[in-house]
Amino acid sequence: MVPQSDGEALREVIYKRYTILECIGDSRKTIPEIVTDSQKSRTTIDRSIKSLESHQLIRELEGRQYELTNKGKLVRDEVKDYNAFIDSLAGTTDLICSLNDVEQIPRDVFRDAEYRIADPKAPETCLQYISDILKSATHFQATSTVAHTYLIDIICSTISKNNTKTEITAEKDIIESLAQIRKDNLKRIASDDSVDFFSVDKPIPYTGWVIDTPSREVGVLILHSGGGIKGVVMNDSQQTIDWLRKFCDRYQSDGTLITESSIQDL
Structure with missing residues (x-):
């Protein structure tokens, strides 16, 4: 033997x-x-x-x-x-390779995940499915690494209307950039009792979202390249949810709460 x-x-x-x-x-x-x-x-x-x-x-x-x-x-x-994990990565090479420090992300985030590759001609359309989930959200927690207006638009058009408990953490220069183009919207968000907006001085490696609804929880990684949306990785496994919550909490705990007056001064 x-x-x-x-x-x-x-x-x-x-x-x-x-x-x-x-x-x-x-x-x-x-x-x-x-x-x-x-x-x-x-x-x-x-x-x-x-x-x-x-x-x-x-x-x-x-x-x-x-x-x-x-x-x-x-x-x-x-x-x-193992085979399932490899199969899930097979058609997403460009998407995964656009991530920073991918080895810091648990493999469970990619196992059995749903991938949506952005159309170069209309990159934000890959977020439509997520936007639909947000319409029934009771809690939304996120980090932001790119000054895209889609997050501001989603908060103003959907989350604020539903009084969804929302916690957003973004890099300081991202908030400053957004203030140049959407100051009124940022002020409106900062004044909303259901929304907490935090600014951090250190870089945030990933744009991560955790969405709670009455029927499910969804973890989302939004991948960027050259400032544009590259695609989305979605997973509702408990391992993914737990990791993204801890990730968002870690940066949020180091952040400074943004107020309406502080946005006015930007």
Whole structure:
């Protein structure tokens, strides 16, 4: 039997025989059934069974049926998650590569996420789905790294009307830039009792949103390139929500609350 510590040999057999683990799944199957379901030759299946048994990934039962061991189930699930993660990234290379310090973002944010690539001719249209979710939001928390007016427009047109509890944290120079083009709107937001607007002196690496509605929570990363919208990563997993909340809280705690008078002075 191959020693349990021989990780290289285990990885090799998983690479070669994973489809058989997936074929057996949570059932019990005979070799003829595995041959039929996997559409592989009897010789290939015999070799696979021998290799998988030697690594204690499957075991033989009465009637020459085979099932996965606990070790086999763990291996199958891990490879399945890995494949799903790679599949989710396959069509989003440009989008992911536009992120700063992507290694600081938990991989769960990208696993099973929904990606929306911006149309260069109308980049903000990729936010329409999120805007629709915000119409029923009860709480909205966000950071802002780019002086785009879409956030101001969303707050004024949707969030303020619904008295949604809102917390926005933006870099100081972003707020100054927005004040040059939308000062009246910023003053209106700052005077709204349901909105807290914070300014921070240090750079914020990501534009992150957390949206609470009566039926769901959604975490959003808005990706930028050259000041424009590159695309959106959306995920409603609890891991994503928790990470984005902590991220927003961290910068918000270092921020200074913006008032109507402070915007007037910009």
